[in-house]
Amino acid sequence: MSAPFSQNTYQVRLEWGVEGLRRLAPADVYVIADPIRYSSGVLQVLAKGHDFEIARSQCPNGGAIAKELAARDDGPVVFAGTLGNATAVARAVKAEQERRQARTSVAIIAGGERTPEGDIRFAVEDLLAAGAIIDALVPLGIDHSSPEAVAASEAFVALRRGITHLVTGSGSGRELEGDPAGHADVRAAAQVDTTDVVPVLRGAHFVAA
Numbered sequence: 001m002s003a004p005f006s007q008n009t010y011q012v013r014l015e016w017g018v019e020g021l022r023r024l025a026p027a028d029v030y031v032i033a034d035p036i037r038y039s040s041g042v043l044q045v046l047a048k049g050h051d052f053e054i055a056r057s058q059c060p061n062g063g064a065i066a067k068e069l070a071a072r073d074d075g076p077v078v079f080a081g082t083l084g085n086a087t088a089v090a091r092a093v094k095a096e097q098e099r100r101q102a103r104t105s106v107a108i109i110a111g112g113e114r115t116p117e118g119d120i121r122f123a124v125e126d127l128l129a130a131g132a133i134i135d136a137l138v139p140l141g142i143d144h145s146s147p148e149a150v151a152a153s154e155a156f157v158a159l160r161r162g163i164t165h166l167v168t169g170s171g172s173g174r175e176l177e178g179d180p181a182g183h184a185d186v187r188a189a190a191q192v193d194t195t196d197v198v199p200v201l202r203g204a205h206f207v208a209a
Contacts, residue, residue, distance in 0.1 A: 011105050012137060012145035014130055014152050016112045017120040018064050027107035028076065028100070029093055030069055033130040034062030034111025035082040035189040036123075036172050042080045042199045042206045052199065052206040061111030070204060078201035079209070081108070083129045083163065084194040090136035092198045092209050097142065106142065108133055108149065113172060124170045125189060128163055131156030132192060164190045 007013035008025030015024050032039060038059045045052040054070060057063035062080070069078045077096055081089040097104035110126035131152035134145060138153070145153065159166060167173050167190035176186055188194075199206040 007146040007148065010144055010146040010149070011103065012134055012142060012149045013105070013107045014110065014134070014146060014149040015107065016110050017061065018068050019120065021065055021068060021109050024107050026074065027105040029096055029104055029106045030076055030078045031081045031089055031093070031106065031108045031133055032062050032065050032078065032111065033081050033108055033126050033133065034059070034065070035125050035129045036186055038062030038111060039080040039082040039129070040084070040185055040189045043082065043085065043195065043197055046197055046199055046206065046208050054201070054204055054206065060114040065109050065111065066201065070201060080199040080206055081129060081133045082189060083132050083192045084188070085196070085198055086129065086132035087136045087193050088196045088198050089133050090140055092200070093137060093142060094140040106137070123172050125167045125172055127152050128156050128159065128166065160192070163192065
């Protein structure tokens with residue numbers, strides 16, 4: 001691990017994709033921020049009263065991150081986060097810190113978009129979702145954040161009033177314009193704090209925390 005990119009001196013960290021996850025120092029809690037399709041899809045399944053089996057997802061972004069974390073021997077706490085449950089996720093992180101009775105490190109992993117060449121492309125909706133969660137941690141006293149995490153949080157704060165336009169007009173949003181179900185998912189993913197449901201990874205499934 002390259003120490004300059006591990007963000008190990010900070011309590012709250014931010015990285016992108018599986019590659020970024022591997023660059024970070026190990027954390028106590030991970031939050032997957034991949035709101036269009038993956039994290040929002042997990043929430044939709046849980047809202048119907050079912051668990052979400054991670055092995056069934058073919059998502060190369062949030063799904064790949066979840067599978068990577070599920071395979072780790074140390075069994076970290078893993079939440080799925082979106083703009084819609086940002087405050088609820090922050091509260092769940094705080095509850096985990098209280099349960100542990102110790103300073104708890106948090107790694108927010110933004111999904112990004114996997115390009116045809118196999119690279120990770122910046123995704124505005126993932127940045128905003130990550131920023132919303134990081135911003136919601138601040139009033140709870142979990143605020144020793146890396147510069148990467150601070151930048152995402154400040155982006156969310158500054159752009160919050162235009163989030164619907166930004167998410168629906170982003171590359172990820174426009175990609176699904178011709179898909180009625182996908183377009184509905186995009187508009188839903190652009191809504192802030194609409195649910196208190198927090199998906200937590202238990203073995204091979206996300207369940208409601």
